Amino acid sequence: MIVFERRMEANALWTLASFIMAIVAGLAASAILIASTGANVPDVFGALLQGSVGSPKALATTLVKAAPLILTGLATVIAFRAQIWSIGQEGQVFAGAMGGYLGAQLLAGLPPVLFFPGVLAFGMAAGMGLGWIAAVLRSRFAVNEIISTVMLNYLVVYLLSWLLQGGPWGETGGTVAYHQSPMLPDAAFLPALFGSSRLHAGVLLPFLAAAICALVMSRTPLGYEIRGLGYNPEALRHKGVDIARTVSVIMMASAALAALAGAIELFGVSHRLRADNLIGLGYAGIIVGMIGGLSPIGTVFAGLFFGGLASGAVYMRVLGDVPASLVPAMQGITLFFFLCAGVLARYRIVMKVAVQ
Template sequence: MLMLEKRPQPSRAFAYLTPLLAVLATMIAGGLMFAALGKDPIEAIRTIFWDPLFGEFSFYYRPQLLVKGAPLVLIAIGLSLGFKAGIWNIGAEGQYIVGAICGAGTGLAFYPMESWIIFPLMILAGAIGGMLWAMIPAILKVKFGTNEILVSLMLVYVAEQLLASMSLGLLKNPEGFGFPGSRNLQQYASAHNADIIEGSGMHWGVAFAFIAVIFAYILLNRHMLGYAIRLTGEAPRAARFAGINPARLILFCLGASGALAGLAGLFEVSGPAGQISIDFNTGYGFTAIIVAFLGRLHPVGILLAGLLMALTYIGGEIAQGSLGLPGAAIQMFQGMLLFFLLAVDVLTNYRLRFSQKGAA
């Protein structure tokens, strides 16, 4: 009989090994699914994982990896701080939208003036916008004890309406022939989040994502605030005994994750997306939740998980195009990744034991 036995303490080896096991299991189960759809599984897996990196057109896809990975990492780093403390910000998508609106709005307010100060101001505005949006669930939770999961999630839909209203109203391009959407920031040099190195995909958002990873690592491992976050997540009562103020921690965690999500939105709207439009948001805020857990809420893990997730996005698109795989199959493939990760996660705290049925 198979038995699960609790480990005396969490296994360090398995904490690192489980993501790899999960990826492996996803490849096998995904391969079976692709086979069931009548596609060659090896070919499909190769298309998703190999082609974007080393295939014929990898010169085009490799920069895309950074472009898609950066917002995921940036948002997921912020979310992981709260998740570690048991504070669940599910509304990063909304904070991402509001950050983009605030940042783009700030830039467009200066149009057509050219100045080096405009882009830094936009960055600031994006971060503040996202932070303020996240402060709504934070303050409601601290003052009235509301559930931050529900409030932050519902605010996503509010933000989407705000986005639609902005692209049709206030921020609409006056020279856009009546089409919804703002001016294209890619054509406004002072507000354009251009590649730092031409053609590398390395825009400012990528730089900020790396900085966020380093800061989060230092915060969690070397700073009292990071210790407070971890302690609150692991033993809330012990945290109060230690003298940690839960309200302040809620404000910090939600505020920081909102600011990072807002930054991600700003870098997206001023770079790859270029303009505020009704369908500006593509779900980075939700996917980042998966990335945060896939990366074990560890900054370096999140960096790798964000890149892996970006890879499946890009590879998935290629597979859709070249192999004719349905989009739903790609989404299922990504879902499997999270599913297997959570399932294999059990092994960190438990070990498998084969045992004979207990003697009476």
């Protein structure tokens, strides 16, 4: 008889094997999904590969697409490690772009060394405001953070919709309203790396942020408190840690990272405020962070993987046949198998001879 026995401690090799199985199962299930709509599976995977790493241009697009995902992924890591199930990343991305846009209006004309840090700080501050609201709702009013952050996400999306359509920031050409702001001036575009027009300097920030997160998590009192809140909040409280304050700090730090994703999308990619290129970055970040095993380094790899998929999807769509929404579908499927693998990693499979 085959039985599953709970492991007393994690076995690194078995854990790795479980997650490799999850990737394989995820790809297999995606292949079935692609085949279910009548598309040619090898062609689709080939196009995805070509469009993500097939050329220097594809690699640049992969990096650009991965940057916001890594940031929202890191936002997820910080919150979820502390067992704070915030899914406000989506709204915080929007807030980051909106705050950044406001900053660009106020700081226009400053030299770039002051302008870019300034507008990114505006964006992050807007996100932190949202994170703070959710933290207060949780600590003072005992409102479940999943529900409050979902509601806040909707409120922020409607706020942006109003700002761009009927509000002060909309672009109107004749009688048509475009649901987007006018273009930012050239001086507000994040500078390009290597003279390539696609690869903006903002793609460096996620890697910097991941390094800082890894350091904070493993080497600082705050990191200790984040992990402690996840393992045993009661023990932390007895140690004299102000739980409400810690929750605020964590949720605001998480929100700042997600907001940064929105800000670099605005100044690096879209160059105008619009919802289209922000939608879904926050929710995808939840998947990226969880598949990254809630570790900053793992999140970088997961972010690059899904950035590659997103870049490949653009290429794939040009070839025809398969809609670009294959990517969110593959993300959902992969997440599902990773959740299963996380459980599998904690068990061992044992063959038992039945005793008569």
